[in-house]
Amino acid sequence: MMTEVLREEAVPLLSRPAPAPAAADLVPTGIEATARITARRDAAGATVLPVLEGEGPLAVRRLRAVGAEARAALVGAMSAPLGGDRLAVHAEAEAGARLRLTSTAATIALPGQHGQPAFYDVRLTVGRGAAVHWLPEQLISAAGSDLHVTTDAEVAEGGVLVLREEQVLGRTGEPPGRLTSRLRVRCAGRLLLDQELCCGPGAPAGWDGPAVLAGLRALGQLLVVRPEFADAPVQPRMLADHASVTPLAGPAALVTAVAPDALSVRKLLDEAMTELLA
Amino acid sequence: MSRAALLVLADGRFPAGGHAHSGGAEEAVKAGRITDAESLERFCRGRLHTTGLVAAGLAAAAALGTDPLALDEAADARTPSAALRAAGRKLGRQLLRAARATWPSPELAALAAARPRGAHQPVVLGLTARAAGLGPEDAAYCAVYESVSGPATATVRLLGLDPFQATAVLARLAPAMDETVRSAVAAARRVPDEGVDALPRAAAPLLEIGAEAHAAWPVRLFAS
Numbered sequence: 001m002m003t004e005v006l007r008e009e010a011v012p013l014l015s016r017p018a019p020a021p022a023a024a025d026l027v028p029t030g031i032e033a034t035a036r037i038t039a040r041r042d043a044a045g046a047t048v049l050p051v052l053e054g055e056g057p058l059a060v061r062r063l064r065a066v067g068a069e070a071r072a073a074l075v076g077a078m079s080a081p082l083g084g085d086r087l088a089v090h091a092e093a094e095a096g097a098r099l100r101l102t103s104t105a106a107t108i109a110l111p112g113q114h115g116q117p118a119f120y121d122v123r124l125t126v127g128r129g130a131a132v133h134w135l136p137e138q139l140i141s142a143a144g145s146d147l148h149v150t151t152d153a154e155v156a157e158g159g160v161l162v163l164r165e166e167q168v169l170g171r172t173g174e175p176p177g178r179l180t181s182r183l184r185v186r187c188a189g190r191l192l193l194d195q196e197l198c199c200g201p202g203a204p205a206g207w208d209g210p211a212v213l214a215g216l217r218a219l220g221q222l223l224v225v226r227p228e229f230a231d232a233p234v235q236p237r238m239l240a241d242h243a244s245v246t247p248l249a250g251p252a253a254l255v256t257a258v259a260p261d262a263l264s265v266r267k268l269l270d271e272a273m274t275e276l277l278a
Numbered sequence: 279m280s281r282a283a284l285l286v287l288a289d290g291r292f293p294a295g296g297h298a299h300s301g302g303a304e305e306a307v308k309a310g311r312i313t314d315a316e317s318l319e320r321f322c323r324g325r326l327h328t329t330g331l332v333a334a335g336l337a338a339a340a341a342l343g344t345d346p347l348a349l350d351e352a353a354d355a356r357t358p359s360a361a362l363r364a365a366g367r368k369l370g371r372q373l374l375r376a377a378r379a380t381w382p383s384p385e386l387a388a389l390a391a392a393r394p395r396g397a398h399q400p401v402v403l404g405l406t407a408r409a410a411g412l413g414p415e416d417a418a419y420c421a422v423y424e425s426v427s428g429p430a431t432a433t434v435r436l437l438g439l440d441p442f443q444a445t446a447v448l449a450r451l452a453p454a455m456d457e458t459v460r461s462a463v464a465a466a467r468r469v470p471d472e473g474v475d476a477l478p479r480a481a482a483p484l485l486e487i488g489a490e491a492h493a494a495w496p497v498r499l500f501a502s
Binding site for chain 1 (some may be wrong): 317326329360481484
């Protein structure tokens with residue numbers, strides 16, 4: 001109930017520029033909100049953020065820059081996504097700019113009142129010689145939720161992308177919701193990675209079995225695209241029982257980790273990140 | 279279309295080297311995730327709906343005449359594990375050699391010239407089906423059946439599982455295989471309008487991770 005109260009207050013204030021027509025009140029609709037961030041390299045070589053716009057549940061806060069890298073964080077302004085919501089984050093680093101984008105808390109996918117799915121689209125654009133670090137906190141798929149996440153990244157030649165995704169299937173002690181998560185990356189116009197994980201109730205059979213997740217409830221991926229990897233690809237190897245790093249068919253490395261809990265996944269990804277960015 | 283040609287292509291004795299691969303079963307048996315017919319069935323269902331579906335989509339699209347090099351790139355993007363990419367290309371190279379002798383075609387020759395180190399096996403499979411006068415459903419059926427028959431026969435050798443039980447697992451998967459073929463072919467038919475992004479890309483994290491673990495073993499019975 002707490003959630004609902006917060007939403008009732010927050011929706012008109014933050015995300016609905018105009019009142020919905022009376023007839024639409026009868027149709028259950030979720031929130032549509034897009035956060036936009038553009039990073040630009042200025043004449044002095046620093047990165048500025050000429051576009052930093054949040055909307056509805058997606059507020060964006062500027063953080064202190066570190067060297068030439070501009071930093072910003074997504075701040076959850078209300079509980080989202082609920083079923084029926086359509087959220088999006090569009091972040092771009094123009095040529096030579098450096099952007100690090102984080103979030104202040106985990107995102108929890110929750111069921112809506114009418115059983116519709118929610119959608120969360122992340123679009124990352126990395127210009128020539130630019131760098132984007134997209135390091136949000138975990139996505140938690142709560143019981144009864146149905147969320148489709150699509151992360152699309154386009155990296156121009158010489159660009160650097162560091163992308164972390166972590167999913168937790170269910171809050172402590174509850175069964176997972178339905179989660180469909182696609183990660184698609186293009187690098188210098190070439191398709192580098194296209195993968196989709198479907199899990200939870202209603203996902204194709206076997207998702208929890210010995211070939212896919214084997215009852216483990218937390219997973220994560222860390223993708224690092226770096227021009228250096230074109231000539232010196234990482235060597236594939238195991239990082240733990242259910243974690244490995246492998247070179248992709250392009251200037252990139254991918255770490256995949258599956259574990260009983262989110263902390264173990266984070267620890268593996270953090271250690272791998274230190275190594276891959278060295 | 280010749281139904282007999284389908285049997286020739288789908289026959290486990292077709293000399294394309296598939297028998298040397300366990301489809302991740304060897305690693306899963308050693309890790310204790312496959313211990314009996316029941317866990318083998320759950321393993322195969324997961325593999326069918328991920329790797330099997332992806333392979334079937336690529337094979338169906340190749341059989342429909344999609345540019346095999348675009349499909350080869352799509353296969354790379356759907357196979358993050360370097361060990362599985364290497365295995366897929368090796369199997370593709372072996373299949374291409376057998377296919378060119380069996381159903382010679384200019385398309386198979388062109389693919390061999392463009393990818394001398396091997397194209398991904400499902401792409402070669404689809405192009406082979408095309409050369410044999412078969413359709414996208416046939417190619418997809420070969421791909422989904424291979425995706426589960428490999429682990430099932432490997433498990434008979436690895437665990438000493440009763441072969442009757444392993445075959446019963448495959449029979450129980452038949453309706454799911456039919457459904458997987460339908461969805462793979464439907465996706466492949468969207469490729470002319472939507473590009474290769476329309477093809478299935480279902481991931482199986484433990485198969486990807488397990489393939490890297492398996493590739494590092496000093497001694498193994500199967501190649502993957």
